[in-house]
Amino acid sequence: MASVTVLITGATSGIGLSLFEEYVNAGHQVIACGRNKEKLSTLSQRGAQVCAFDVTVPQSIKQNTESIGELDLLILNAGDCIYIDDVMKFDGQSFANVIGTNLTSIGWLLQYLLPKVKRGGQVVLVSSSATILPFPRSEAYGASKAGLDYLANSLRLDIAKYGIDVTLVHPGFVKTPLTDKNDFPMPFLLTSEQAAKRMFKGIQSRKKYLHFPKRLTLLLKLFSYLPAVVWQSIILRNHTT
Template sequence: MTSTCLITGASSGIGRQLALHYAANGWTVYALARSADKLAELSKNAGIHALPLDLTDNTAIQATAANLLDQGVILDLVLLNAGTCEYVDANDLDLAAFERTFAVNYHAVVAASKYFMPLLKASLSPQLAIVSSMAHFFPFTRAEAYGASKAAVSYFTDSLRVDLAGSGISVHLIEPGFVDTPLTQKNDFAMPFLVSVNEAAERIYNGLRRGNSRIRFPRRLSVMLKLLSVLPYNLRNAVALRMKQQ
């Protein structure tokens, strides 16, 4: 029996590669993103169905989920990957940048979880997977909006796992480091232990197949950030300041 997944943010980067990876492994994939043109190109691959959708529009998410439910679609995996990043100036905080970042990175995740979870309930092994980031482990410069939104996503996911225990739906938190995508290619700083989208998709796919509750990669970056997080608070702040000045 063919398994079915829904992937958000599927028009580029990790989401696109995940859609291709799951389809190549025999899954039926519903690929969601705002860019209809990019999704149309992606859907030329066998097994991928394009669903253009603005994830900041709660009504549109609800309508898409209802339409799939009416079609009798049963999802085995909902993979919420869509995200954005905007850096801010602490001397002139751009409130609109915070609103845009949280709209995509956090509020859209909550809304998508709410409306797509009912499509998981008929699956024999339903999984809800949410992509966050390791960025919230450490106070990186100019990342007040992005890091805070990802901290919210990680907390939401871990808390949701507790409250869904016994429901049959397993909840998985994905916290990658730097992945070579169109989003990170805009960065003007060194990105340690950068991994390709191919490697990222493979690690996520294999981690979910094993049922891992938390998927972090690359390991070297995870270990480094964990070590930084246990430093005395003032020393940790000093390290963050030094990194900013480099």
């Protein structure tokens, strides 16, 4: 594979950091984006171009990405997860914050970065296998990722005439700072390095839809065909509410 220029959001931790390692080790030019300037400084010492901004602040995105040149690959990976712990005291602010970080920000990122993607390039949107079936306490996270799924599939239709591919990614449970706070079983848990290797390979193959580990995602898809009372009882049995 010829060297490409790839921009990765959320590159300072979790899957984003492991993706950074994959692309740098493969000899590609990486633009690492995140909020943590100290961690970005460390990445810059690895030869990466770094870009510090908060994805929820449109003006910051605009100012800090203006100097970025053409991109072969745009990986929009940054995200957050906040659970609705007491549904009868629904936290509207937390809901809005998650939607803002995981979904609304993508619109701003596309506004400022999509014009930089070359013909023949690729856009990667990192969603979640949580959109296959609903999970308890995931009203905010699940809604944001379900919206991202629709955005990716709609974007693919409109952007095809520009010769740009869209890859939608549904990771399963991956050990990251976000999932470290989970208090429920996470079957088939992967390391961020394992997830990044799967993504690197799938992105390189220009897959439209990438989901892993398949022993989890296919199981969830199977559950979705069962009567609701069956899969709901299975999920509730394995989650703290």
